[in-house]
Amino acid sequence: xxxxxxxxxxxxxxxxxxxxxxxxxxxxxxxxxxxxxxxxxxxxxxxxxxxxxxxxxxxxxxxxxxxxxxxxxxxxxxxxxxxxxxxxxxxxxxxxxxxxxxxxxxxxxxxxxxxxxxxxxxxxxxxxxxxxxxxxxxxxxxxxxxxxxxxxxxxxxxxxxxxxxxxxxxxxxxxxxxxxxxxxxxxxxxxxxxxxxxxxxxxxxxxxxxxxxxxxxxxxxxxxxxxxxxxxxxxxxxxxxxxxxxxxxxxxxxxxxxxxxxxxxxxxxxxxxxxxxxxxxxxxxxxxxxxxxxxxxxxxxxxxxxxxxxxxxxxxxxxxxxxxxxxxxxxxxxxxxxxxxxxxxxxxxxxxxxxxxxxxxxxxxxxxxxxxxxxxxxxxxxxxxxxxxxxxxxxxxxxxxxxxxxxxxxxxxxxxxxxxxxxxxxxx
Amino acid sequence: xxxxxxxxxxxxxxxxxxxxxxxxxxxxxxxxxxxxxxxxxxxxxxxxxxxxxxxxxxxxxxxxxxxxxxxxxxxxxxxxxxxxxxxxxxxxxxxxxxxxxxxxxxxxxxxxxxxxxxxxxxxxxxxxxxxxxxxxxxxxxxxxxxxxxxxxxxxxxxxxxxxxxxxxxxxxxxxxxxxxxxxxxxxxxxxxxxxxxxxxxxxxxxxxxxx
Amino acid sequence: xxxxxxxxxxxxxxxxxxxxxxxxxxxxxxxxxxxxxxxxxxxxxxxxxxxxxxxxxxxxxxxxxxxxxxxxxxxxxxxxxxxxxxxxxxxxxxxxxxxxxxxxxxxxxxxxxxxxxxxxxxxxxxxxxxxxxxxxxxxxxxxxxxxxxxxxxxxxx
Numbered sequence: 001x002x003x004x005x006x007x008x009x010x011x012x013x014x015x016x017x018x019x020x021x022x023x024x025x026x027x028x029x030x031x032x033x034x035x036x037x038x039x040x041x042x043x044x045x046x047x048x049x050x051x052x053x054x055x056x057x058x059x060x061x062x063x064x065x066x067x068x069x070x071x072x073x074x075x076x077x078x079x080x081x082x083x084x085x086x087x088x089x090x091x092x093x094x095x096x097x098x099x100x101x102x103x104x105x106x107x108x109x110x111x112x113x114x115x116x117x118x119x120x121x122x123x124x125x126x127x128x129x130x131x132x133x134x135x136x137x138x139x140x141x142x143x144x145x146x147x148x149x150x151x152x153x154x155x156x157x158x159x160x161x162x163x164x165x166x167x168x169x170x171x172x173x174x175x176x177x178x179x180x181x182x183x184x185x186x187x188x189x190x191x192x193x194x195x196x197x198x199x200x201x202x203x204x205x206x207x208x209x210x211x212x213x214x215x216x217x218x219x220x221x222x223x224x225x226x227x228x229x230x231x232x233x234x235x236x237x238x239x240x241x242x243x244x245x246x247x248x249x250x251x252x253x254x255x256x257x258x259x260x261x262x263x264x265x266x267x268x269x270x271x272x273x274x275x276x277x278x279x280x281x282x283x284x285x286x287x288x289x290x291x292x293x294x295x296x297x298x299x300x301x302x303x304x305x306x307x308x309x310x311x312x313x314x315x316x317x318x319x320x321x322x323x324x325x326x327x328x329x330x331x332x333x334x335x336x337x338x339x340x341x342x343x344x345x346x347x348x349x350x351x352x353x354x355x356x357x358x359x360x361x362x363x364x365x366x367x368x369x370x371x372x373x374x375x376x377x378x379x380x381x382x383x384x385x386x387x388x389x390x391x392x393x394x395x396x397x398x399x400x401x402x403x404x405x406x407x408x409x410x411x412x413x414x415x416x417x418x419x420x421x422x423x424x425x426x427x428x
Numbered sequence: 429x430x431x432x433x434x435x436x437x438x439x440x441x442x443x444x445x446x447x448x449x450x451x452x453x454x455x456x457x458x459x460x461x462x463x464x465x466x467x468x469x470x471x472x473x474x475x476x477x478x479x480x481x482x483x484x485x486x487x488x489x490x491x492x493x494x495x496x497x498x499x500x501x502x503x504x505x506x507x508x509x510x511x512x513x514x515x516x517x518x519x520x521x522x523x524x525x526x527x528x529x530x531x532x533x534x535x536x537x538x539x540x541x542x543x544x545x546x547x548x549x550x551x552x553x554x555x556x557x558x559x560x561x562x563x564x565x566x567x568x569x570x571x572x573x574x575x576x577x578x579x580x581x582x583x584x585x586x587x588x589x590x591x592x593x594x595x596x597x598x599x600x601x602x603x604x605x606x607x608x609x610x611x612x613x614x615x616x617x618x619x620x621x622x623x624x625x626x627x628x629x630x631x632x633x634x635x636x637x638x639x
Numbered sequence: 640x641x642x643x644x645x646x647x648x649x650x651x652x653x654x655x656x657x658x659x660x661x662x663x664x665x666x667x668x669x670x671x672x673x674x675x676x677x678x679x680x681x682x683x684x685x686x687x688x689x690x691x692x693x694x695x696x697x698x699x700x701x702x703x704x705x706x707x708x709x710x711x712x713x714x715x716x717x718x719x720x721x722x723x724x725x726x727x728x729x730x731x732x733x734x735x736x737x738x739x740x741x742x743x744x745x746x747x748x749x750x751x752x753x754x755x756x757x758x759x760x761x762x763x764x765x766x767x768x769x770x771x772x773x774x775x776x777x778x779x780x781x782x783x784x785x786x787x788x789x790x791x792x793x794x795x796x
Contacts (some may be wrong), residue, residue, distance in 0.1 A: 031563035031603060093609065093733055117609045151598045173684065196775035198739050218770040219743060240770055243740045256740065261751050261769065263744035284744040306700070333738040341569065346738050354736065360569040366566060374782070376738055385599075395782060403598060404567040422737065424644055 007171040028407055032065040033149055036094045038075055040109065042100035048108070050138045053183075057142035057156035060183060061386075061408020064149075065096040067092065085118045094122075094149055098141070104404060107131045109141045113148050123148040135186060155381045158182045159424045160388065161190075161200035161209055162399060166416030177211055179226060180421070182381075183413045190224055191231070198420055201244045206427045209251060210234065212245035221255060223270075235268060235275070244298075245289050254278070254288035254297055265299055278312060279321065298324075298343060300332040309334040309345055325359070327366050333377065344369075346376055355387050358404075369402060379423040390419040464617040546621075547628050553616050554632065562607035564638050572597055573637045574604045580632065582625050584617025592633065604636040676729075682725065687796075689718050690727065693794040695753055699734070704756060712753060715795055718762045728796045729753050731771040734787035737763035739773055746771030753793045 035058065039051045058064045067090065075097060076083040087095055096113035107130060125144055129137035136157060143154025149173035164176045177191040177200060189196060195214035202209060203223075210223045215278070219240040220274040224231035234253060235241060243256040253268045257275075263286045265278040279285040283302035290297050294314075300320065301310045308331070309325035325331035330348035337344065340361070347366060356370040356378045370389070378389040388401040388411075397419045399411035575593035580586050589608040594601050620629060682690070693715045695708040704712070720724055731746030731753075750769035758764050779786040 030643065031565065031606065033606070093606075117612065150602060165694065196772070197776065198743075198773070212669075214772070214775065219773075240743075242743055256744070256772075258744075258747055261754075263747060284741065284748065286744045287740045301736070302741075307737070330737065332741050348737070358567060362569060362571070369567070373737060395780075404565075406566050 029243060029279060032063055034091055035149070036066045036067040036072060036087060036090070036092045036095045038072060038095070038097040039069070040098040040100050040111070043102040046102070046107070046134055047100050050141075050173060051134060052139035053202060054142045054145070056183065057139060057154075058146060058280075060156075060407075060409060061146055061154070062403045062405060062409075063146070063152075077184065082114055082121070084114070084116050084119045087114075092116050097144055098411055105130065107134070111135060111141060111145065113145060138180070152385055153383045153425075153426065155182055155383050155386060156428075158382060158427060159206065160184075160292065161211075161422040161424070162418050163197050163200065163420045164413055164416055165397075177209070177224075178418075179209070186230075187414075190226065190229065199243055200420060200422045200423055201246055202424045203246050204248050204250045204425050206424045209422075210246065212242045212244070219258075223253075234270075235273060239334050243286050244286060247290050248294040254290060255287040256288065260388075265297075287333050289333075291336050291340055292338050293340065296336075298334040298336065300334070306330060307332045308342065325366075326364075330354075331357075335380055336380070337380060338382055344378050344380050344387055346378065356387060372400075375400075377420050379421050381423045382426050386423075388421045388423055390421065448458075458466075483575035498607060543624065546624060548569065550616070550620055550624075550629065554614060554634075557611055557614055559605050561610040562605060562636070565603045568597050568600050572600045573635060574601050575633060575635045576608060577633050578603055578608060578633065580614065580617065580629060582617065582620075582622065586614070595636075600636075604634075605635075656771075686718065686722070686725065689714050690795045693795050695749070696788065697749055697791040697793075699787070699791065700745075702745060702752050704752050708753075709756065712756055716757055716762060719757070719766065720763050726766040726768065728768045728770065730794045730796065731769070732776060732790055732792050732794070733771075733774050734790040735774045735777065735782065736787065737774075739775075742773075742774030743760075745770050746773045749791075749793050753795070 016405050021379055027290060033110075037051075037055055037058070040047060040054075044425045055066055059066055071090070072088050073090070075095075076086065082095070093116060095114040095116060095243050096111060098109055101110065104129065107400070109127045109129070111123075111125055112121055113125075114120070115122045125148070127140045129140070129146060139157035142156045146152065146154035146156070158181075160178075160180050160182055162178050163287050164178050166174050166176075168174070173194070173196075174187050175195065176198050177189055179190055180187040190209065191211075191213070193213060193215050197214075198212045198219075200209055200211040207227065208223055209226050212219050213222055214220075214401045219242040221241045221244045222231050222233040223234050234255070237257070237259065240258040241255055242258075243254075245254045245268075247253070251270060253270060255266050255268055256263050257266050258264075259345060262282065263284045263403065264280060265285045265288045267276045267278055268274070269276075271366045278288075278297070279299070279301070281303055284307070285299055285301045287300040287342075289299070296314060299310055299312065299321075300307050301323075302308075303310075303329045304323065304327045308323055310321040311324050312321045313319045324343070325334075325345070328347055328349060329345075332346050334345035336342075342360040344356065344358055346354055347368065348354050350370065354375050355368045355372075355375045356375050357366045357368050359366045369387070370391075372393070374392050376390045378387050380387050385405070386401055386403045388399055390397055391400045391410075392398075393412075395418035397411070398413060399418050399421050400409065401411070402408045572595035573593065574591065574595040577588075577590045578586050578593045579588040586608060589605055591601055591605065595604075616630070617625065692712045695704065695711055697703075697708075698705070713729070719727070729749030729750045731748065733742035733745045733749075735742075737745075747769065750771055754764070754767045754769045757767060774790070777786070777790045778792065779789040
């Protein structure tokens with residue numbers, strides 16, 4: 001018994017840092033801003049890495065077409081004014097320059113953005129950081145540049161949770177809960193287990209993760225602190241619990257409990273473990289997801305005979321769940337867009353294939369956004385402009401993503417398969 | 429005495445008939461239709477802006493002065509109209525002015541008719557130039573409308589493009605502004621007669637409405 | 640200690656053949672669930688054989704028992720009546736299509752169908768543990784109808 005316990009403990013102990021998910025951009029958006037980025041100057045050791053990260057961040061958004069470095073002109077400044085015409089001839093919309101300032105305890109980036117059409121500087125900004133946070137600093141800078149030009153908040157400085165599965169020579173699986181930067185870099189293992197892990201979910205402050213682990217012989221929900229790796233069962237019960245979703249204030253977790261032998265949705269107040277039951281009917285109710293304003297939840301219910309999306313208003317007593325998906329025989333795993341004007345979910349089309357779909361609240365039709373066969377687990381970026389999800393290509397599961405403007409990217413695993421991505425909120 | 433009275437009657441009668449003929453020729457009896465012109469109103473306008481009344485709380489960086497104004501749905505993609513704040517005279521005065529002007533000169537009517545056609549022609553060119561440069565973003569909800577105010581030099585160069593009504597969707601707003609940036613200059617502007625340019629095309633408003 | 644290791648190795652062999660999960664965890668689970676009666680780990684070989692054969696299959700999106708599955712369950716029902724101390728774990732599964740959480744619930748439904756059948760046949764519910772692995776433990780890897788059909792199942796242990 002002790003020996004077995006030790007084995008189990010070792011398996012659960014998070015191991016070393018991994019490598020990187022390789023991010024592959026397969027398509028840009030159709031109407032990109034043409035941006036020229038002059039490599040930021042200063043501290044050459046760090047500069048190259050910073051410049052690469054920033055450049056890749058912006059390309060990844062799909063909204064920018066970044067001029068090739070060889071085509072960059074020397075920046076001509078005459079009497080303190082940037083000479084714009086040369087850039088105009090290249091068809092550039094914006095020029096970005098900057099400097100990296102390294103001091104003893106600080107690493108700061110100054111950047112400036114010039115609007116070539118308007119012929120003036122439109123942004124001058126500084127990002128403060130510390131020397132061992134190069135990647136983060138670069139991401140914050142790219143987000144600043146992205147937001148200055150598009151008006152949309154950038155997601156380069158956000159993170160992803162996902163599950164990695166590898167098989168040994170005897171085809172025995174090891175499951176790992178992973179965390180990485182939104183570009184797949186900086187992968188770390190939060191949990192390694194011989195039992196499946198599913199449904200990772202970020203706390204709104206980005207400090208904790210909730211997920212389902214089968215390590216105790218059945219589905220149970222754990223909460224783990226990312227910084228300390230400390231974890232605990234969210235609720236000690238002899239029944240199966242799954243499908244965790246955090247309320248936007250971080251105080252509640254909606255869950256699926258199987259205590260009646262049937263999947264039903266409950267809300268757990270974390271502070272005192274009070275459970276409130278939200279659904280009570282014969283069919284399956286699961287996959288709950290909170291609205292960004294915290295007053296509604298979406299969930300999947302089989303009560304109409306097949307999985308469909310329902311919405312429950314939490315402010316009303318005895319509120320009745322309202323069905324909101326009507327097209328097709330399988331609609332599940334819905335989540336709100338950040339401004340709540342629509343939902344993203346998994347839809348099975350009439351040919352039996354599963355796709356990621358979008359439905360705007362004010363419209364009564366759905367838009368299919370992906371084209372593979374078994375797309376699943378969509379998670380919306382906090383700026384509402386990108387979605388990451390799971391695909392299966394040649395029998396290998398990997399992550400893929402797209403922007404609403406049509407850019408596409410893929411994130412295959414460096415080893416084994418990856419799935420079940422969850423996109424964090426904006427992080428500070 | 430009787431002979432004088434008769435003569436007087438005849439002259440009066442004659443005068444009346446001549447007056448009638450005279451007034452007929454100068455259109456006093458005609459109904460008030462196309463002859464009463466609105467001198468300073470934009471013409472083929474489907475969309476009329478009221479002056480922006482309040483500012484949006486949210487400010488998009490780089491793009492100043494985002495205002496919400498109520499507006500009607502338009503069936504065309506892009507509609508041209510002259511910006512309201514250039515119009516100084518209220519409708520009634522214009523009517524009065526034009527009626528008097530008409531009585532004095534019939535030829536100016538024909539000129540104004542031609543002018544309408546000219547304005548319409550250039551407005552159409554503006555619209556198609558921008559339409560060709562506009563890439564409607566994907567996956568946006570239906571029913572979005574964004575309005576821009578453009579300031580244009582006589583050379584056709586667009587010196588400023590302001591979002592005066594946000595569609596509520598940043599990507600859609602951006603696409604409208606990008607279209608205008610791409611156009612940059614309406615090259616046909618140098619064929620617009622100076623007076624017409626001054627009156628109608630210095631500041632214009634454009635509505636982007638894909639539905 | 641030795642006996643424990645021996646039974647561990649024996650079970651590990653059996654479970655690898657049926658491509659099931661590591662047994663250590665199951666043993667822990669038994670301890671956690673404080674089940675009365677004979678623990679799952681120590682069933683006789685013949686018992687295990689009967690149970691291993693009683694795999695119940697399901698149609699796509701369905702969780703109701705077919706005539707064929709009822710046949711398979713008869714053996715289990717009889718076994719449990721003969722052996723009043725045996726408790727069993729009924730594990731539901733689903734094929735990979737669709738969302739993971741919904742499949743977890745579907746697997747549970749399938750397990751419940753089997754459990755309900757046994758209860759209706761006079762088996763005490765206390766002797767039955769139901770749980771689901773959703774699509775997480777496929778028997779057959781592959782994305783085709785045949786693989787999927789094999790994965791839509793309930794296993795009894």
